[in-house]
Structure formats: C-alpha cells, structure tokens
Amino acid sequence: MSLWGGRFQQGSSDMFRQVNDSLPFDRILVKQDITGSIVWSRAIAAAGVLTVAEQQEIENALNELLALAESNELDFDASPEEDIHSFIEAALIEKLGDLGRKLHTGRSRNDQVATDFRLWCKEHIEFLIKDLVNAKTSLVKLADKFKLAILPGYTHLQRAQPVRFPHWCLAYVEMLKRDISRLEDLQQRMNQSPLGCGALAGTTYPIDRQLIAEQLGFASPCVNSLDAVSDRDYVLELMFCASTSMMHLSRLAEDLIFFNSGEASFIRLGDQVTSGSSLMPQKKNPDALELMRGKCGRVFGSLQALLVTMKGLPLAYNKDMQEDKEGAFDAVNQWHICLCIACEVLDSVELDVDRCAEAAKQGYANATELADYLVAKGVPFRTAHDISGQVVLKALEENKPIEDLPLTTLQTFSPLIDNDVYPVLQLEYLVDKRNIVGGTGVEPVSIALQNELDQL
Ligand code: ARG
Numbered sequence: 001m002s003l004w005g006g007r008f009q010q011g012s013s014d015m016f017r018q019v020n021d022s023l024p025f026d027r028i029l030v031k032q033d034i035t036g037s038i039v040w041s042r043a044i045a046a047a048g049v050l051t052v053a054e055q056q057e058i059e060n061a062l063n064e065l066l067a068l069a070e071s072n073e074l075d076f077d078a079s080p081e082e083d084i085h086s087f088i089e090a091a092l093i094e095k096l097g098d099l100g101r102k103l104h105t106g107r108s109r110n111d112q113v114a115t116d117f118r119l120w121c122k123e124h125i126e127f128l129i130k131d132l133v134n135a136k137t138s139l140v141k142l143a144d145k146f147k148l149a150i151l152p153g154y155t156h157l158q159r160a161q162p163v164r165f166p167h168w169c170l171a172y173v174e175m176l177k178r179d180i181s182r183l184e185d186l187q188q189r190m191n192q193s194p195l196g197c198g199a200l201a202g203t204t205y206p207i208d209r210q211l212i213a214e215q216l217g218f219a220s221p222c223v224n225s226l227d228a229v230s231d232r233d234y235v236l237e238l239m240f241c242a243s244t245s246m247m248h249l250s251r252l253a254e255d256l257i258f259f260n261s262g263e264a265s266f267i268r269l270g271d272q273v274t275s276g277s278s279l280m281p282q283k284k285n286p287d288a289l290e291l292m293r294g295k296c297g298r299v300f301g302s303l304q305a306l307l308v309t310m311k312g313l314p315l316a317y318n319k320d321m322q323e324d325k326e327g328a329f330d331a332v333n334q335w336h337i338c339l340c341i342a343c344e345v346l347d348s349v350e351l352d353v354d355r356c357a358e359a360a361k362q363g364y365a366n367a368t369e370l371a372d373y374l375v376a377k378g379v380p381f382r383t384a385h386d387i388s389g390q391v392v393l394k395a396l397e398e399n400k401p402i403e404d405l406p407l408t409t410l411q412t413f414s415p416l417i418d419n420d421v422y423p424v425l426q427l428e429y430l431v432d433k434r435n436i437v438g439g440t441g442v443e444p445v446s447i448a449l450q451n452e453l454d455q456l
Pocket residue numbers: 022026083109110113317319321322
C-alpha cells in the first residue's frame with residue numbers, strides 16, 4: 001500500500017520500487033522511528049488531536065512494536081512498505097485501525113527521517129566515544145608495559161633520532177583524544193530536534209517543540225523548519241570524524257606493520273589477530289592491521305559521496321537525501337570494527353626491547369650530540385658539525401657506531417675530544433637530554449604517561 005494513494009491511478013513499477021524503496025536499509029532506524037512516533041503522539045494529544053485514551057492506546061501499541069523490534073521479530077522482508085516510517089505506520093494501523101491513521105496528523109516523513117537519523121547519530125556517537133576511549137586505554141597500557149624501551153624515530157622512513165617507546169604510543173593517544181573531542185563538539189552542535197517542522201514549513205497544530213525536544217533527549221528544537229528538514233551537516237561531520245580517525249588508525253596500522261616486518265622485527269603480534277598463508281607455511285601476516293588501513297577507502301568514500309549528493313540540492317527536502325544513510329551506516333560500523341580490532345592488536349603486541357635499542361643505536365643518531373659536545377668546548381657549531389660529519393665517515397668506513405671508535409681515533413679529528421665524550425654518545429643520554437615539554441626524554445614522557453594512567 002502506498003502512502004499517497006488518493007492522487008494516483010496506477011501503482012509503482014518494480015524498477016521504480018527498486019530505486020525508491022529504502023526499507024531494505026532504513027529498517028536500522030526502527031527504534032528511533034518508534035520513539036519519535038511515541039513523542040509525536042503525546043505532542044498532538046496535547047494539541048487536542050487525540051484524546052488522552054487514544055494517545056495511551058497508540059503509545060501502548062507502539063511500545064509493543066518496539067518490543068518486537070528489540071527481539072528482531074518484525075518481518076521487514078515480507079512488507080510491501082516503502083520505508084521504515086510507512087512500515088511502522090502501517091503496523092500501527094493494522095493493530096488499531098482508524099485510530100492508527102490519526103498519528104501522522106501534522107507530521108511529515110521529512111521531519112520524521114531527519115529526527116530518526118539525528119537520534120541514530122547521537123546514539124552512535126556515544127558508542128564511538130567509548131570505542132575511542134578503549135583504544136586509548138590499550139595504547140596507554142602498552143606504553144606502560146614497555147615504559148623504558150627506546151626505538152628509532154623516523155623521518156622519510158630513515159632512522160632519524162631515537163625516541164622512548166611510550167612517546168610513540170602517546171603520539172597516537174593525542175590523536176585519539178582529538179578524535180574524541182571532535183565527536184563531543186558534534187554532540188553539542190547537533191543537539192537540536194527537527195520534529196514538528198513538518199514537510200518544510202512547520203505545522204499548524206499548536207505543538208510544544210521544546211517539550212518534544214526534551215522528550216527525545218535534544219537540548220532544543222531546530223530553529224528553522226526549512227533548514228531542519230534538509231540539513232545533513234551532522235552526518236557529514238560524523239563522516240569527517242570517522243575519516244580523520246580512520247586516517248589515524250591507518251597510520252598506526254602502517255607503523256605497526258613496519259615494526260612487525262622481517263626487516264624491522266621490533267614487535268610480535270598475537271596469533272589471534274594475524275593469519276597464515278595458504279602457500280607459504282612460514283608466514284604470519286598482519287591482516288587486521290592491513291584491513292584497518294584498507295577500510296579507509298570506503299569510509300573516506302562515504303564522506304565524499306554525501307558531500308556530492310548534497311551540493312546541488314535546492315531547499316528543502318529532495319529524495320536525493322535518501323542516499324545519506326547507507327554510506328553513513330557502513331562508515332560508522334567499519335570505524336567501530338576498526339577501533340575494536342585496534343584494541344585487540346595493541347593488547348597483543350610484544351616489543352623486542354633489545355632489538356629496538358640495537359636499531360636505535362644504528363644510523364649515527366648521536367652525531368648531533370658529538371657536534372654539541374664540541375660546541376660546549378668552544379668550537380663554533382658549523383665547524384663542530386663538519387668535524388662530526390668526518391667522524392661519521394670514518395665510523396662508516398670501519399662499519400662501527402661512533403662510540404666504538406677508540407679515543408685516539410676520535411682525537412685525530414679534534415684534540416678537544418676526551419674520554420668524557422663516551423657518556424654523551426650513549427643512547428639513553430641523547431634521548432633523555434630532550435627533556436623539554438613534549439620531548440622524548442624520560443622525564444617528560446613519564447609525566448605524560450602518568451597523566452594518561454591517572455585518567456584510565
Ligand atoms: N525514505 C525517505 C528518506 O530516507 C524518507 C523521507 C521521504 N520523504 C518524502 N517526501 N518522500 O529520505
């Protein structure tokens with residue numbers, strides 16, 4: 001049965017139904033739709049459209065439908081209805097007859113879908129914040145487990161300067177904290193209720209939109225009815241939050257994939273988050289991490305798709321906007337899955353502390369320290385830089401780290417070099433000297449780690 005029956009003499013074609021029907025995917029909004037309908041029935045009862053008894057009957061019937069929705073007993077597949085809104089209305093009419101036909105008074109599917117989707121996004125933002133907090137917790141625990149380890153830091157994927165392992169973990173913690181705060185900002189901005197805006201122009205019935213907003217858990221009603229029914233900014237923002245956070249997860253995955261490679265071998269991943277090869281028995285592949293990286297494509301795609309869908313739309317509602325849902329449902333689901341698997345991967349990481357330290361020592365990361373040592377003895381920095389470069393060349397020739405060159409050799413480059421140079425060239429020394437706020441020295445890193453531990 002179609003909702004617009006009276007004006008039409010012919011039914012829809014099968015192909016039209018295929019392109020037009022959204023029930024196959026907007027059924028996800030069933031609970032939000034029923035909640036919205038319950039609140040709407042109260043609003044029109046207060047406006048005199050329903051008696052107290054009628055409203056109660058409608059609310060009871062909707063609650064029965066809600067119970068069926070919660071136990072997955074609603075048969076969507078057998079339904080001829082176009083979307084979730086008409087499905088619930090039809091189910092109500094089936095239960096209550098003509099009384100059910102009163103519910104849609106003063107309401108439109110345009111303000112209904114805007115309300116349902118906002119409610120869905122609001123709820124999912126709460127779940128996602130929890131997921132992000134869990135991922136943050138896993139990173140902080142990993143940092144704490146290997147709090148004194150040192151590993152090479154990279155620029156251009158070349159060993160650059162060594163860093164404390166927790167410093168690396170806490171870099172991602174900062175990203176996750178921003179991901180959380182972006183969602184919290186969005187929660188504030190989208191906290192308005194579209195219900196009561198009707199098709200586009202509001203409704204003639206004297207309904208209390210502030211009360212509706214409060215009953216639905218929104219702070220206030222949307223201010224402009226045209227905007228309320230055609231705004232999907234909150235979905236776009238959620239997709240942007242998802243995309244940015246997935247980008248962070250992808251970089252985390254990329255780092256870990258490299259750390260796990262045969263070439264680096266800094267970490268081992270748990271069997272539970274890796275897979276073997278059907279051909280090569282020795283392989284243990286970081287599939288979970290690769291999927292965290294790979295799923296970025298579809299999540300970023302959902303943001304781009306909705307931006308393009310929205311860009312040319314005149315006010316107010318257009319059916320194009322029905323295309324807002326599938327990408328968003330998928331992106332939120334994939335983001336959730338990736339945050340959960342990130343926790344499992346991180347909890348399984350075993351760090352090879354000795355191998356990390358060994359790698360951190362290679363690459364002449366202490367050449368700058370040697371130059372600074374000479375500066376402290378009165379050599380101008382440019383000259384010191386040059387001397388240190390010559391020492392690196394010599395060490396390279398001998399295939400040794402600088403600190404393995406004997407003092408006599410070092411002194412051929414500068415007589416100012418003495419035995420006190422050796423402690424300066426030690427790995428811990430050069431890491432921990434970077435003890436300013438935000439640096440990788442053991443002092444600022446321990447403080448930062450403790451701050452995070454205190455918040456768990
Ligand atoms: N299924 C529609 C959607 O998701 C609901 C709104 C339909 N409104 C309309 N005027 N046809 O956008």
